[in-house]
Amino acid sequence: MQTVTSTDGTDIAFEQHGDGPPLILLHGGSAPQYWRPVIPRFAEDYTVIVPHRRGVGESGDSDEYTLSRGAEDVRAVIDAVDDDPILFGHSFGGLLAIETARTASVEKLVAYEPAVLVGEYREQADLASQMQARIDDGEPRQAMKFYVREVMHGGDIDDLDGWLAEWPPWPDIVALTENIARINRAIEGYRLPESLDITAPTLLLTGTEGPPHLRDGIRAVDAALPGDHLLEIEGVGHGGPAEAPGRVIPKVRSFIERQETVAPESSR
Structure with missing residues (x-):
């Protein structure tokens, strides 16, 4: 495990696997262990770097958390590696990857269902407050169940306990x-710009079984970028990269290993 110091002095830990061009994997609302099924699929050809998000795993923490602070943490890791990295983020990690790529030099950007809320859903979003109410009542397990139901399943699943098992x-x-x-508070406060000033070649991924609000969000991200960047994967849900790596990772590798810098064709 290695550490870097972020802008505010907080230590950010990161794992490093394999050898080759740097590939940074940014986890979402889960732990960095989310990427365990993915790392072996890259480690023979890339230096795979897995930061631990602030307050998670081996990283330090702070009283306040914002999306911009999270992006500062990612930039601190970027500054510690050789060459411009490829950023690959999932869910909240996808949003972090997008925001980081707006100000940092990256080779390529991949985001799987980034946590971007748009339209009526964004205006009514209260996931953070509903989670906090359950936490305050001494029911963190119920708060997490509520989160999983909403984010992983779009609020609609018949047997959540069976799925969780x-x-x-x-x-x-x-x-x-x-x-x-707290990251959901950051997500709910984020407003997607009309245009994203990202020059790195970008791939946006979604699964046809992903939650509708995140599928709406990724289409909005695609619209904020020039060209077509969106690729839909049939039959895959929000956990796609780790839960179906055999379906998702070959598409990611195909994109990042292409020599040309044109955007991928949309599958829509």
Whole structure:
């Protein structure tokens, strides 16, 4: 494990695997262990770097958290590696990757269902406050169940307990409940610009089984970038990169290993 110091003095830890051009994997509302099924698929050809988000894993923490502070943490990791990295973010990590790529030099950008809320859903979003109410009532497990139902399943699943019993992060992820509530406050406060000033070649990924509000969000991100960047993967949900790496990662590798810098064709 290595560490870097972010702008405000907080230590940000990161793992490093393999050898080759740098590829930074940014986890979402789960732990950095989310990427375990993905790392072996890149480590033979890339130096895979997995930062631990502030307040998670081996990283330090602070009283205040904002999206811009999270991007500063990612930039601190970028500054510590050789060459411009490829950024690959999932969910909130996808939003961090997008915001970081607006100000940092990156080779390429990949975001799987970034946590971008738009339209009526954004105006009514109160996931953070509903999680916090359950936390304040001494029910972090119920807060996490509420989060999983909304974010992973778009609020619609018949047997959540049965699904959780088969979900590898459960129940350890309950320990991250307060951290996840605060990143949702950052997500709900974010407003997508009409245009994104990102020059790096970009791939946006979504699964056809992903939650509708995040699928709306990624289409809005695509519209804010010049050209077509969106690729939909049939039958895959929000956990796609780790839960279906055999479906998702070949598409990511195909994009990042292409020599040309034109945007990928949309599958819409």
